[in-house]
Each structure stands twice: as structure tokens, then as C-alpha cells.
Amino acid sequence: MIDFILSQGSSYAAGLDRLVLLILLIVGFWFLLAQSIFFGFIMKFRAKPGQKAQYITGKEKHQKRWVTYPHLAVLVFDVAIVIASFNVWYTIKMDLPPADAEIRVIGQQWAWTFQHPGADGTLDTPDDIFTIDELHVENGKTYHYKLESRDVLHDFSVPVWRLKQDAVPGRSITGWFQPTESGTFDVQCAEICGFGHGLMAARVIVEDAGQHADWVAANTPEAS
Amino acid sequence: MVEPAVDLTHHDHHHDHHAHHGPEGLLKYIWSTDHKIIAMQYLFTGMAMAVIGGFMAYVFRMQLAFPGLSVPGYGVVSPGEYNSLVTNHGTIMIFWVAMPVLIAAFGNFLIPLMIGADDMVFPRINRLSFQVFFVSAVLILASLFVEGGGFAGAWTAYPPLSANEAYNLTPLGSSLWLIAVALEFVAFLLGGINFITTLMNSRAPGMRAFDVPVVVWMIVIASILFMLSVGPLIAGAVMLLFDQTLGTGFFDPGRGGDPILWQHLFWFFGHPEVYVVLLPAMGVVAEIITTFARKKLFAYRTVIFTVVATGVLSFFVWAHHQFIAGIDPRMANLFTITTLLISVPIAELCFVYIATLYGGSITLNTPMLWALAFIAEFLIGGVTGIFLGAAGADVFFHDTYFVLAHFHYTFFPIAIIGTFAALTYWFPKMFGKMLDDRLGKIHFWGTILPFNFIFIPLFVLGMGGQHRRIYNYNHFPELSVDWMQNTRIFATVSLLIMLAFQVVFFVNVIKSWRSGEKAPKNPWKANSLEWTTESPPPHGNWPPSELPNVYRGPYEYSHPDREEDYWPQNLPA
Numbered sequence: 001m002i003d004f005i006l007s008q009g010s011s012y013a014a015g016l017d018r019l020v021l022l023i024l025l026i027v028g029f030w031f032l033l034a035q036s037i038f039f040g041f042i043m044k045f046r047a048k049p050g051q052k053a054q055y056i057t058g059k060e061k062h063q064k065r066w067v068t069y070p071h072l073a074v075l076v077f078d079v080a081i082v083i084a085s086f087n088v089w090y091t092i093k094m095d096l097p098p099a100d101a102e103i104r105v106i107g108q109q110w111a112w113t114f115q116h117p118g119a120d121g122t123l124d125t126p127d128d129i130f131t132i133d134e135l136h137v138e139n140g141k142t143y144h145y146k147l148e149s150r151d152v153l154h155d156f157s158v159p160v161w162r163l164k165q166d167a168v169p170g171r172s173i174t175g176w177f178q179p180t181e182s183g184t185f186d187v188q189c190a191e192i193c194g195f196g197h198g199l200m201a202a203r204v205i206v207e208d209a210g211q212h213a214d215w216v217a218a219n220t221p222e223a224s
Numbered sequence: 225m226v227e228p229a230v231d232l233t234h235h236d237h238h239h240d241h242h243a244h245h246g247p248e249g250l251l252k253y254i255w256s257t258d259h260k261i262i263a264m265q266y267l268f269t270g271m272a273m274a275v276i277g278g279f280m281a282y283v284f285r286m287q288l289a290f291p292g293l294s295v296p297g298y299g300v301v302s303p304g305e306y307n308s309l310v311t312n313h314g315t316i317m318i319f320w321v322a323m324p325v326l327i328a329a330f331g332n333f334l335i336p337l338m339i340g341a342d343d344m345v346f347p348r349i350n351r352l353s354f355q356v357f358f359v360s361a362v363l364i365l366a367s368l369f370v371e372g373g374g375f376a377g378a379w380t381a382y383p384p385l386s387a388n389e390a391y392n393l394t395p396l397g398s399s400l401w402l403i404a405v406a407l408e409f410v411a412f413l414l415g416g417i418n419f420i421t422t423l424m425n426s427r428a429p430g431m432r433a434f435d436v437p438v439v440v441w442m443i444v445i446a447s448i449l450f451m452l453s454v455g456p457l458i459a460g461a462v463m464l465l466f467d468q469t470l471g472t473g474f475f476d477p478g479r480g481g482d483p484i485l486w487q488h489l490f491w492f493f494g495h496p497e498v499y500v501v502l503l504p505a506m507g508v509v510a511e512i513i514t515t516f517a518r519k520k521l522f523a524y525r526t527v528i529f530t531v532v533a534t535g536v537l538s539f540f541v542w543a544h545h546q547f548i549a550g551i552d553p554r555m556a557n558l559f560t561i562t563t564l565l566i567s568v569p570i571a572e573l574c575f576v577y578i579a580t581l582y583g584g585s586i587t588l589n590t591p592m593l594w595a596l597a598f599i600a601e602f603l604i605g606g607v608t609g610i611f612l613g614a615a616g617a618d619v620f621f622h623d624t625y626f627v628l629a630h631f632h633y634t635f636f637p638i639a640i641i642g643t644f645a646a647l648t649y650w651f652p653k654m655f656g657k658m659l660d661d662r663l664g665k666i667h668f669w670g671t672i673l674p675f676n677f678i679f680i681p682l683f684v685l686g687m688g689g690q691h692r693r694i695y696n697y698n699h700f701p702e703l704s705v706d707w708m709q710n711t712r713i714f715a716t717v718s719l720l721i722m723l724a725f726q727v728v729f730f731v732n733v734i735k736s737w738r739s740g741e742k743a744p745k746n747p748w749k750a751n752s753l754e755w756t757t758e759s760p761p762p763h764g765n766w767p768p769s770e771l772p773n774v775y776r777g778p779y780e781y782s783h784p785d786r787e788e789d790y791w792p793q794n795l796p797a
Contacts, residue, residue, distance in 0.1 A: 002620065005688040006702075019616050027607035034574065034603055041581040042596060045517070046588075052789050053782040054583030058523030058576070067523065067575045074571045078564040081614055085560050088616025093553040109391065152385040153483060155548070155623065159689025159702070162620045168484065168550045169384060170477025186702040190623045190691045192378045194391055195304045198694040203701075 002162075009160035009185060009206070011142075011178040012091050016162045019088045026077050092163070096176055099144040103137070107147075107154030107167040110196030112187065118220055129219045133202040138212040139182045147173040155190035158204055166191055179206040257347035258763055263333035264654075265354050269361055270324035273316050274639075276365070278723060280313040284695075289709075289716035291696040304393065306695035307376035312368060314379035315401070318501070319408045320361055322639035326504040327412070327450075328357070330646050331419050331443040333654065337754035338437050340428025340772040340794070342764040346418045353418065357411035360404045367400035375401035378693060380490055383475035383483045387467040399468050406461045409454050416447030428753065428794075431774035434525060435793065437752050438778075439507030441528055446503040449535045453496035460489030487549055491542035498634065499538045503531060505598065505642030506573060512595035512649050513577060514779050515750045517584030518789045521779040522576050530576075534569040541566055547615045548622050556615040563613035570606055574599060585782070585789070590664030594645035597672050598637045605633030608683070626686025629679045636675060644671070644729070651736070652743030656760045659740065663732040670725025677718035681711045749790045752778040756794050 001020055008014050045053075056063060102123045104115035114135040118127030123146070129136075137143060147156055149167035157164040163177050189200035207215060253261055279297075286293060287301040294300050301309070332350065336343055344350045368374035375398040377386040386402075389395035423444045427436065463474040464486065473479030475486050514521050521527065543551060543559040577599055586592070608630040611617050621627060644667075651659050690703050697703040697712075746755035753774070757766050766772065772794035780791040 002687050002689075005684075016616060016620055019614065020611065020620070023611050023614060023617060027610050030571075031603060031607045034578065035600065038578050038581070038596075038599060038603075041578065041584075042586060042588075045581060045584045045586050047518075047585040051585060053518040053585035055520060055782050055784050056522065056583055057520055058526070058579065064523055064526070067526070067572060067579055070575055071568055071572045075565075075568055078567060081610065082561055082564055085614035085616035086557055089553070089556060089560070089619070092616070092619055093548075093556070152388075152391050153382055153549075157623075157689075157691065159620070164548050164619055164622055166549045168477070170483075171550060173550055184701075186689070186700050188689070188691045188694075188700060191382070192307065192385065192693045194377070194385055195307070195393055197307065198303050198696055199699055201699045 006160050007181055008162075009158075009179060009181040009183070010162060011180055012088070013160070013162045013180075015088050015091060019084050022084050023081055026081060030074070030077070093175065096144070096174070097142055097178075099176065100141040101138075102144045102146065103135070104146045104148065105135070105156050105167070106150060107156065107189065107193070107200075108150035109152065109194050110189075110200045112156075112189075112200070112202040114202075116216070119216055127220050129216065129221070131219075133187075135187065135202065135204040136212065136215050137179055137204065137206055139179050139206050139208050142176060142178045144174055144176050147175065152193050153191045154193050154200070157188045157190035158185060159188070160185045164190055179204075182206045182208055255351070257343070257351045259332045259336050259344045259347070259350060260654075260761065260765075262350050262354050263329045263331075266324045266332060266357070267329035269354075269358060270321050270329060273320040273324070273361060277313050277316040277321055278726075280309045280316070281719065282723060284309045284313070285716040285719050287695060288697070289713040291698055301695065303695045304373060304376055307378075307693060308368070308374040308394070308397070310693055311376050311378050312364070312374050312401075315405065316364065317635070317639065318379065318497070319405060320364065322501040322635065323408075323412060324357060325643050326501055326508075326639065326646075327443055327446060328353070328415055330439075330504060330508065330650075331415070331447070333650065334437075334754065335419055335422055335440055335443065336426065337653075337757070337761060337765055338440050338752050338778075339423060339426060339431060340753045340766075340774065341422065341426035342766070342768070342771065344418050345422045345425055349414050350418050353411045353414035356407055356414065360407035360411060363400055363404035363407065367397045367404060370396040370400060373397055380494070381464070381486075382490075383464060383467065383486050384477075387464055387475050389468070395468075399465065402461055402465050402468070406458060406465075409458055409461075412447075412450055413454065416451050419444050419447045420451075428772050428774045431793075434528070435774055435777045437507075438510040438521065438524070438527060439504065442503040442507030442510075442531060445531055445535055446500045449496045449503075449538065450500045453493045453500075453539065456489045457493035460486055484546070484549060484551065487546050488542070491545045492539070494545065495542040496535070496538045499534060501638050502634070503535075505638040505645075506531075508642050508646040508649070509577065509595045509598050510580075511750075511752070511778075512591050512645055513580055513599075514781060515649075515748050516587045516589065516592035516595075517581050518781045519580050519582075519584040519779075520781055522579040522582075524777065524779065527573065527576055530569045530572050534566065534573075537562065537566045537569065541613075544613050544615075544618070547618045560613060560615045564610065567606070567610060567613075574603060574606070590659065590661050590668060591645055591649035593665065593668050594641055594648060597668070598641045598645060601633060601641060601672075601675070602637040605630060605635075605637060608633060620689075621686065623692050624686040625682045625690045625692060628692055629682035629686060632679050632682075636679075640671070640675075644668075649748070650754075651733075652747045653754055653759050653761070655737060656743050656758075657736045657740035658743050658747060659736045660732050663728055663735070667725055667728040667732060670728060671722055674718040674722035674725070678715045678722065681715045681718075685711055746792075749788075751780060751790050751792050753793055756792060 101117050101121040106113040114131045116129040147167045149169040154167040185204050187202035283298045286295040372394045385391050466472040473481040475481045475483045540562045544563045547556045743759040774793045782789045
């Protein structure tokens with residue numbers, strides 16, 4: 001459903017969208033059922049002159065089951081949603097597939113600093129490339145990110161990737177993503193971080209292998 | 225001096241009652257210990273705060289629809305002011321509107337009247353509760369006008385942003401905000417103690433636990449939930465205040481603190497708080513649908529037990545607000561389970577209400593429309609919560625407009641629909657005059673339809689990845705496309721229409737107050753005890769010799785053994 005508006009730009013986006021669709025179908029069914037019974041009763045049982053309402057206590061078993069069975073069914077559907085949710089959550093947040101490269105994402109009031117690994121694919125080496133508000137990654141590669149903050153809470157959110165993670169000062173949070181679509185996409189800060197929160201926009205530029213190599217070559221700092 | 229309305233010599237009730245000494249004239253209304261006057265104080269303060277909170281919504285919705293526009297009646301909205309407006313809109317609507325109106329105003333008005341007592345057991349604690357609350361309301365309003373402006377770190381006040389003035393740029397505003405919130409908690413603790421004790425001790429002779437109207441049970445259970453959950457947050461608020469003003473480092477990672485600790489303390493309170501305001505509204509709805517469907521409440525005991533279960537469960541769901549905050553990812557699975565489990569009792573309550581309508585004799589007047597609208601709209605809030613409670617989906621939805629639309633579909637039915645349901649239902653009892661039903665229906669449709677047109681578009685924007693608390697989406701290429709901006713304008717225009725229709729309500733109230741039909745004792749032919757006394761009830765609620773006895777539960781409508789379709793609780797068998 002989300003993919004009507006946002007493309008599925010990462011390896012796990014489709015899985016998350018399927019979970020959303022599953023939940024939509026389940027709760028949509030219950031919602032329509034409950035609302036139609038509800039409005040049906042309102043239509044059917046309008047006051048008519050000379051007619052008294054029924055006296056139903058809801059205490060007897062044969063009456064109570066009208067509420068008990070549906071709510072047991074709700075429980076069963078809950079279990080289905082929980083299991084589906086586990087799978088998606090596990091893929092995005094608990095599993096960590098081997099990385100092709102690492103990047104560091106640093107939030108601060110009110111800009112994003114991206115530390116790219118350079119040609120060697122590892123961080124904190126002399127060929128690292130630092131950029132502000134512009135993240136360059138290669139399509140199809142698996143990245144581990146290390147998310148940090150210099151001051152307050154921020155949140156690294158890339159809607160097309162369905163990726164979101166708070167940046168917490170004092171911690172380095174590791175996660176992963178694998179872009180599957182080339183293009184330029186929004187990065188939003190999704191946790192209020194002060195005056196300039198609404199200005200903390202960045203762009204992620206997903207490039208094909210050749211383009212990305214060119215960008216790396218052009219931006220690698222000179223060895224000093 | 226003794227007020228002449230009460231003959232204290234015959235004042236023999238279940239408890240030793242403080243004699244109602246007090247000043248005369250206007251001061252009588254300010255210094256009163258009468259639960260009905262205190263209810264009015266809470267009601268009018270809460271409604272005044274609602275007007276302020278509504279004005280804030282108007283200002284920031286205008287800024288979102290027409291970025292950079294000089295908003296009529298306010299001016300140009302800076303990013304800092306925008307953040308302050310959304311922060312204080314949320315804070316005020318929850319702590320200074322939903323709680324004072326639903327719990328304090330209706331709790332105060334209804335509990336003694338519905339259980340057949342002449343007043344609360346602690347009238348002076350009750351008065352103190354309002355006075356502390358009033359001070360807190362003055363403080364939160366004052367915090368908007370101090371140097372640096374009002375607090376702007378969201379109503380959740382996450383540190384380090386809220387803890388350090390170098391980050392939030394509102395040195396005075398954030399401390400005043402925090403003190404105001406803490407004082408508000410003190411007020412409701414005092415009020416809650418009073419509610420619980422009153423229900424335990426002052427029930428009319430013959431009124432057993434399961435003869436108590438559901439709304440009273442719900443308000444008291446809500447008060448218990450509040451008392452049990454607020455402690456950690458008050459501790460957290462003191463720590464945060466120390467961080468702000470004394471330079472301690474409870475939440476500062478640079479000095480061994482942990483910012484996420486605050487989130488646990490806040491949401492351990494914050495999630496039960498949702499049920500604290502939900503339950504009174506659900507109670508109001510139960511009273512109204514039984515009255516106007518002329519039906520016995522379906523499975524009364526099940527309702528009470530379900531509400532208790534919901535309350536207990538609500539203490540184990542708080543971390544669903546923190547799935548992506550940096551908590552242990554295994555914990556998210558645990559909280560997904562508890563969060564989805566809470567859908568079971570809430571669904572049960574909705575089913576019970578729908579089942580209550582079955583076989584009824586339904587009259588669609590204004591209070592009934594509000595009560596039914598509560599059920600229909602709250603269902604939307606309920607089912608959209610499932611998307612957020614499932615951690616896997618929350619990775620995308622967290623902090624988007626989907627969340628915002630979801631909780632407005634819970635809080636709007638609670639705080640606005642629930643309140644209008646209660647006000648239109650008990651208005652004759654509170655003010656002695658009947659409201660105009662035709663104006664009431666115009667106000668109803670003029671509120672309900674625009675409400676949906678405000679928030680359904682916001683679900684769509686949330687699906688499109690629009691995050692909250694951003695003052696201008698033009699900085700984001702994906703969010704500044706035409707259809708999204710048009711959707712924002714549509715939502716804002718709907719809000720303007722909804723706000724305009726509130727005028728109808730005030731016209732209705734003033735017109736009815738001045739020239740409305742005088743309300744009889746029991747205009748709705750309802751069963752519960754408040755309808756057995758005058759409208760409005762005198763000081764002491766009943767003449768002392770006529771305090772009611774109770775012979776049955778409050779929902780004996782359309783009993784087969786009776787000619788009449790209602791059976792007041794106080795009529796001997």
C-alpha cells in the first residue's frame with residue numbers, strides 16, 4: 001500500500017509493505033464487519049411507537065458467545081500479525097547480513113554528516129570521504145551503518161528504504177540496508193531535535209557501480 | 225456562617241461531613257467545597273484551555289498549508305514557534321483539557337450524584353486539587369510568554385533536548401513547562417484519592433459494587449491507573465528539572481546518564497494515561513447508549529472485569545513507543561505481543577457496546593449521536609493502532625503523520641466527542657435548562673464530518689513518509705509535491721470549518737441558559753440516581769431527608785415485569 005506513494009528502494013521494503021497489507025486486510029475486515037453491524041443495529045432498532053426494547057442481560061452463555069467468539073477470533077488474528085511482524089522486524093533490526101561496506105551517519109543540530117569508507121570499504125582509514133547532508137551509496141551493495149549523535153536525539157529515516165532508527169548521543173547503533181533502486185531520495189530527521197528540526201533534510205544518492213566508483217575516485221582526499 | 229439552602233441538623237449521611245462554611249457572593253463560586261461547583265470550575269477552565277489549544281492547532285495548520293504566511297490573528301510562524309505550538313497544543317489538550325474535563329469535571333459532578341452522596345468525602349482536598357490545577361494552568365500559559373518562548377521539545381520532552389538550554393534555546397520555558405506538568409499531576413493525585421475514597425465509603429444504602437453506574441467505575445479505575453503510573457514520571461520530572469537547573473546529568477550521556485531512561489519513565493506513565501482518559505469517555509458512552517436505546521447494558525460484569533484487565537495490561541505496553549529508539553531489538557518483540565493483546569479487551573468493550581444496541585428502541589437525539597459517533601470513530605483509532613503496535617510495520621510508521629492521525633482518532637473521540645456527549649446528556653442536570661436539539665445536531669454534524677476530513681488525509685500523508693513536527697515540508701523534495709501540499713490545505717480547511725462550527729455550540733449553550741426550556745428532574749427517563757433530584761441539584765444534592773436508597777442496578781430498562789420502560793434505582797421493588 002505504501003508503494004502506491006513511495007517506491008520500494010531497499011531489499012526489505014517489499015517485506016514491510018506486505019506486512020502492512022496483511023494488517024490492512026485483517027483490521028479492514030474487522031473494521032467493516034463491526035461498522036456494518038453497528039450501523040445495521042442503529043437502522044434496525046429505531047424507536048417505534050408502542051414497542052418496547054428487549055430485555056437482554058448478556059449474562060447467559062448463549063448471549064455472551066456473541067461477544068466471546070469474536071474476541072477469541074481477534075486473538076487468533078493477533079497471533080498471525082505478531083508472527084508476520086516478527087519476521088519483518090527480525091530482517092530489518094536483528095539480522096545483520098555480511099557487509100560489503102560500512103558507513104557512519106552522524107546527526108547533530110541541524111545537519112547530517114556522512115562518513116563514506118572510500119575505495120577500501122572500511123571506515124576510519126585515510127581514504128574516508130566526509131560529506132554533509134548528502135549520502136552516496138552503491139545500488140545492490142549491503143551496507144552496515146553506524147549511527148551516532150553529537151548532541152540530542154535525532155532519527156535517521158529514509159522512507160523509500162523503510163529504514164528508521166534513532167541516533168542516541170553516547171551510543172553507536174549498528175544496522176544495515178541494501179539499496180535496490182538507483183536515484184536520489186529524501187533523508188528526514190524523524191525525532192524532534194530543536195529549532196532547526198524542520199530544516200534537517202538530507203539526500204541519499206544511490207548510484208550504479210560505475211557512477212559510484214567515479215564519485216569515490218573524484219572525492220577521495222589526497223594522501224597527505 | 226451556614227448556607228441557608230442546607231439544613232445541617234438533618235444532615236446525617238455516611239460520613240462526618242465538614243459543614244459548608246464559606247463566603248457569600250461571587251467568592252462562593254471560587255472558594256466553594258461543593259463538588260458541583262468544583263466540577264464547574266474544572267469544566268470551564270478545561271474548556272477555556274481547549275479554546276487555546278484549538279487556536280494553536282489553527283496557527284500551525286495554517287503554517288503547514290500556507291508556509292510562511294502571516295497567519296491571521298497570530299503572524300508569521302518561526303520554526304521555533306512552530307515547535308512550541310505543537311508541543312503546547314499536545315500538552316494542553318491532554319493534561320489541561322482531556323483530564324480536567326473528563327475525569328475531574330465529570331468525575332466531580334457525577335460520582336456523588338450517581339452514588340447518592342451529598343458530597344465528596346474530602347471536600348477541602350477537592351478544592352485544593354482544583355486550586356493546584358489552576359496554578360498549573362496559569363504556569364503553562366505563562367511559560368509561553370517568557371524570554372525565549374515556550375518549551376518546544378514536543379510533549380514527550382525527550383532529553384537531552386529538553387534537559388539542556390544550549391540545545392532547546394528555551395531556558396525558562398522548558399522549566400516552567402515541567403513544573404506546570406508536575407503540579408498538574410499533584411492536582412490529579414489529590415482528586416483521584418478523593419474519587420476512590422468516595423466510591424468506597426459514600427454509596428447510598430443498598431448500592432452494591434455492581435449497582436454502581438459504569439461511568440463511576442471507569443472514572444475510579446482511571447484514577448487508580450493514574451495513581452499507579454504517575455510516580456515514576458514525577459521522579460523523572462524532578463530528575464529532568466535538576467538536569468535543567470542544577471546541572472545534574474541523569475539523562476546526559478556525557479556524564480554517565482542515559483537519555484533513554486527518560487523515555488521509559490515517560491511512557492510507563494504515558495501509555496496508561498491513554499486509558500486514564502479513555503475509560504471515563506467509554507463510561508459516558510455506556511450511560512448514554514443504555515438510556516437512549518432503552519436497553520440494559522450487555523454483560524455489565526464483563527465490562528468491569530474487561531476494564532480492569534485493560535488497566536493491568538496497559539502497564540506492559542509502554543515500550544511500543546520506543547521500538548526504534550535504540551532499545552534492545554528483542555524487547556520490541558515482547559512489547560509487540562503485549563500491545564496486540566490489549567486489542568482484545570478493547571475490542572471486547574466495543575463488541576459489548578454494539579451488542580447493547582441489539583433489540584433496543586433507539587432515539588437519535590444529540591447526546592446519542594455523540595455517543596454513537598464515539599464508537600464509530602474510536603474504532604478507526606483502534607484498528608490503526610495495530611499498524612503501529614506491530615514493530616515490523618512501526619519501523620516505517622514511527623513518528624509519521626500516520627501516528628498523528630491514529631492518536632487523534634483516539635484522543636478526539638475521547639476528549640471532544642466524549643465531552644460533548646457528556647455535556648449534552650447532563651446539561652439539563654448541571655444547568656437546569658434543556659439544550660436545543662436542532663442546534664445540537666447542526667453542531668454535531670459540523671464537527672464530526674470536518675473531523676474526518678482533517679485526519680483521513682493525514683493518514684495518507686503518513687503513508688507517504690511525512691514525518692511529524694516539521695514546520696515546512698518545502699525543504700523535502702519528496703514531500704513538497706503538489707498533491708501532498710493540496711492534501712495539507714484540504715486538512716487545514718476542514719479544521720477551519722470544524723472550528724467555525726463550534727460557535728454553534730456556544731450559541732446553543734448561551735441561548736438555552738438564558739431562555740431554554742426548564743429541565744425537569746428526569747428529562748431522559750433514565751435510571752441512575754442523579755436524575756432523582758432537582759435540576760440543578762441543590763447544595764447537598766438531595767434534601768437531607770430524601771437521600772436515596774438503592775434497590776437495583778442502573779440499567780434496568782425495558783424490564784418485562786414493568787409497564788414503564790425504565791426502573792429508577794431508588795424505587796422500592
